[in-house]
Amino acid sequence: MMIVILLFTGVVLMVYLFLVKPYSYWAKKNVPTGKFIPVVEDVLNLILGRESMLDMVQRMYNKVPTGRYTGAYQFRSPIFLIKSPELIKEICVKDFDHFMNRRSILPKNDDDIWSKNLAALTDQPWKNMRSILSPSFTSSKMKSMFFLMCHNANNFVQHFIEKQEKIIEIEMKDSSTRYTIDVIASAAFGIQVDSLKDKDNEFYLMGTSLNNFSSPSRLFALFFYLFLPKVANFLKIPIFEKEIKSFFMNIVTDTLKIRKEKNIKRPDMLGLLMEARNEQQSDVLADTTEGTLDVPPEKLDTKNMKHKLSDIDIASQVFVFFFAGFETVSSAMCFVAYELAANPDVQQKLIDEIDDNRPSNGLPTYETIANMAYLDMVISETLRKWPIAAAMDRVVTKPYTIPPEHPHEKPVHLNVDDIVVVPIYGLHHDPLYYENPEKFDPERFSPENRRKIDPYTYLPFGIGPRSCIGNRFALLEIKALFFFILTHFEIVPIEKTQIPIKIKKSAFNLTSENGFPLGFKKRR
Structure with a gap:
């Protein structure tokens, strides 16, 4: 009888520790959460493919329709969801x-x-690292990389121009992935590859392996870190294979050695990082906040900074540049292509702008791309409707109190290590900020209309000092490709094209249920 009582007590204790206590966190802080089902909503829906990441963010965003914030749970971790643009700015x-x-x-x-x-x-x-890297991502440095992007974009369209069909059927995801890998290989590592012709080159294979989160072992490891982060960290469960990390480390160290010995200078990421290593750290702070919004310089104070880039520091930055910029940018390109195919009137207007701005030799300059207003409007609207990052998070590093602003609110005390989430997809699809949000309408971002958009409701690259440092690079890479594509082709739906598109619920990354089969129709 005693054994039964002990077992029963143990089960009750486990249920309390795993299913009750973690889910009472926000109730104790008087933060509204709405109705929810523990475990099922925050774990099983994702694991079983019942909802995509976009679905999950939208569900959390809509849980408490009114109010500046809401409490939610993700893999037993309490998260504080902020919905108010003013609160996003504060935090x-x-x-x-x-x-x-x-x-x-x-x-x-x-x-x-x-x-x-x-x-x-x-x-x-x-x-320290942000202040070292920021000058490498200024407009002037992006200008020096632009010709590398154009070289790869031109190779991309030439590959399809050589084909005889009037309408060339492609899988946009595969093709854009190969383009982004070629761009990063040249712009980050100084290596020339042509992944459309050499389909199984080592750079492409390593890149696709790095971003493959569909394998059972990697999914298991990822969910382990989300659900039991302390245990996973203690066990040091690997997510990336040693071969992948060794590949990138070896490329960087070998290239650095050769360039140093032969005094080779190139306007790519490795070259810029080598430059940064040789510069005095006190000279780089001036450009640190370029491109951020309302960022006081003291927020990135780097006084007494003595850190100097090591080989592993450089390899690590190039590694994450590849990891972050390859899958996300290729996905964004897919949605741009899809929206142009689904909205031929928008595509024709963009083609007209490209024809009006195309130089006689067909090669755009950096200034040409930068001054194309409608191209920027199309890309901006795509990133609003299909933000590649559905949400962004921040971790509380110092205790923080959110004072009440409305009668129903009480002070909210956030503790160190609490997680704050900004629901980007929810903000981008809130009718309060964007009328008819499911409609693809580039006119939202016309020069006169863009001024009316609250900048804290449009966050495709995040906001503040920790916003995406590579946003200029990503936008330029996308614009260069579509300039070249639409110079020679129209993007058209084919029989396999799914309109309207359906998001694949079982995928970790944002992608279509049916892929992105599209047609390139040669222009006269």
């Missing part, structure tokens, strides 16, 4: 020093190539 910009870090779900190892990159670094080491 992500004005009081950034209380929310400096991002949530890390990967194992931490001081010698690991992952732990040294800008996305994974925290606190002062992040400040």
Whole structure:
């Protein structure tokens, strides 16, 4: 009888510790959560493919229709969802020093190539690295990389021009992935590859392997870190194979050695990082906040900074540049192509702008692309409707109190290590900020209309000091490709094209249920 009582007590205790206590966190802080089903909503729906990441963010966003914030749970971790643009500004910009870090779900190892990159670094080491890297992403440096993008974009269209069909059927995801890998290989590593012709080159195979989150072993490891992060970190469960990290590390160290010995200088990412290593750290702060919004310089204070880039630091930045910029940018290109195919009137207007701005030799300059208003409007609207990052998070680094503004609110005290989430997809699809949000309408971002958009409701690259450092590079890469494509082709639906598109619920990344089969119709 005693054994039965002990077993029953143990089961009750386990249920309390795993299914009751974690889900009472926000109730104790008087934060509304709406109705929810523990475990089923925050774990099983994703694991079983019942909802996509976009669905989950939208569900959380709509849980409490009114109010500036809501409490939610993700894999037993309480998250504080902020919906008010004013509150987003306070947390992500004005009081950034209380929310400096991002949530890390990967194992931490001081010698690991992952732990040294800008996305994974925290606190002062992040400040140091951000100030070192920021000058490498200014407009002037992007201008020097532009010809590398154009070279690859031209190779892309020439591959299809050579085909005899009037309408060339392609899988846009595969094709755009190969383009982005070629761009990153040349713009980051100084390596020339042509993945459309050499389909199984090592760079492409490593890149696709790096971004493959559909394998059972990698999915298991990822969910382990999300559900039991402390246990997973203690066990140091690997997510990326050693072969992948060794591949990138070897390329970087070998290239650095050759360039140093032969005094080779190239306007690519490795070249810019080598430049940054040789410059005095005190000279780089001036450009640190370029491209951010309302960021006081003191938020990125790097006084007494003595850190100098090591080979593993450089390898780590290039590694994450590849990891973050390859899958996300190729996905964005797919949605741009889809929307142009589904909205031929928008595509024709963009073709007209490209024809009006195309130089006689057919090769655009950096200024040509930068001054094309409608191209920018199309890309901006695509990123509003299909933000590749459905949400962004911040970790509380100093205790913070949100004072009440409305009668039904009470002060909310956030503790160190609490997770704050900005639901980007929810904001982008809120009728309060965007009329008829499901409609693809580039006119939202015309020069006169863009001024009316609250900048804290349009966040495709995040906001504040920890916004995406590579946003200029990504936008330029996308614009260059579509300039070249639409110079020679119209993008048209084919029999396999799914309109309207349906998001694949079982995929970890944002993608279509049916892929992106499209046609390139040669222009006269």
